[in-house]
Amino acid sequence: MPVENQNTTPRRALVTGAAGGLGREVAVQLARRGCVVAVTDINGEGLAETITLIGEVGAESESIVGDFTGEGAPEAAVEKVVARWGGIDILVNNAGYGVIEPFLDATYRAWTRTLALNVTALAMACKAAGRVMREQRSGRIINITSPGSRMALPDYTAYTASKAGVDSITRAAAVALAPYGVLVNSLAPGMMDTEMQRSTEVDLARANGRDDLQAFLDERTRRIPLGRRAEIAEVAEAVVWLCLDSPKYMTAERLNMSGGLDKD
Numbered sequence: 001m002p003v004e005n006q007n008t009t010p011r012r013a014l015v016t017g018a019a020g021g022l023g024r025e026v027a028v029q030l031a032r033r034g035c036v037v038a039v040t041d042i043n044g045e046g047l048a049e050t051i052t053l054i055g056e057v058g059a060e061s062e063s064i065v066g067d068f069t070g071e072g073a074p075e076a077a078v079e080k081v082v083a084r085w086g087g088i089d090i091l092v093n094n095a096g097y098g099v100i101e102p103f104l105d106a107t108y109r110a111w112t113r114t115l116a117l118n119v120t121a122l123a124m125a126c127k128a129a130g131r132v133m134r135e136q137r138s139g140r141i142i143n144i145t146s147p148g149s150r151m152a153l154p155d156y157t158a159y160t161a162s163k164a165g166v167d168s169i170t171r172a173a174a175v176a177l178a179p180y181g182v183l184v185n186s187l188a189p190g191m192m193d194t195e196m197q198r199s200t201e202v203d204l205a206r207a208n209g210r211d212d213l214q215a216f217l218d219e220r221t222r223r224i225p226l227g228r229r230a231e232i233a234e235v236a237e238a239v240v241w242l243c244l245d246s247p248k249y250m251t252a253e254r255l256n257m258s259g260g261l262d263k264d
């Protein structure tokens, strides 16, 4: 599919966690919509494939390989985008980490690793991009949250707590940046069969003593009111809508793309 709006200034986007799954799809869809796209991930090999896919669309890209939880890493990524293209119009905070761990077996390592990426790095990225967007008097930030943020999941509490943190940061950042016309929203995807979801559910089945993995997965799918798991592409379409098309009066919103799983 060709790049659209070739005669207008391309919007400058940064997508985190773009080596695969939702982040890669969002990056490629943004490229198709005429954006220049910087992508970042700890997985350099996957990121290189994403860069190839963006190149096939004919869009400019920038690759930033590294651990996003390092002190200063989110700020450095935003700086790289600004140095290359002179500003940043879109930030998609998509990188995420989670580990199945029964609540009474909680480990310091799992909690700190989860919160470092899903909460601290995300907040620092919002801050760094927000400072540039404040000067520009424009910009959009989209944080990827989860239906889990409002559920009691005792085998996945560090993750759900971190996503409740994402909801909190989204609200605060939206209010902090509203005077400058910068929009901050979040999106909660339902179950998509990505690398992360698949390995999480394998571990969840094990933690629940289930060795009939397919039956376990089918039971979970049946709980979704629409009766099926989400396609990565359709969730990405909704993220891209928030990046480019949603009304300018919409901020501090949480968009549910979970097939009816999340109803609030």
Ligand SMILES: NC(=O)c1ccc[n+]([C@@H]2O[C@H](COP(=O)([O-])OP(=O)(O)OC[C@H]3O[C@@H](n4cnc5c(N)ncnc54)[C@H](O)[C@@H]3O)[C@@H](O)[C@H]2O)c1
Pocket: 016, 017, 018, 019, 020, 021, 022, 023, 040, 041, 042, 043, 046, 066, 067, 068, 069, 093, 094, 095, 096, 097, 117, 144, 145, 146, 147, 188, 189, 190, 191, 192, 193, 194, 195, 196, 197
């Ligand atoms: N898959 C689902 O069903 C589902 C449901 C709800 C929410 N989500 C959220 O969607 C987002 C995307 O997840 P996905 O399902 O596409 O999984 P994914 O595993 O494909 O994507 C997550 C990416 O984050 C990267 N990452 C992990 N730790 C990192 C670090 N320290 N530094 C830099 N990058 C790091 C991974 O390498 C990976 O590419 C996540 O925020 C996840 O919590 C997913």
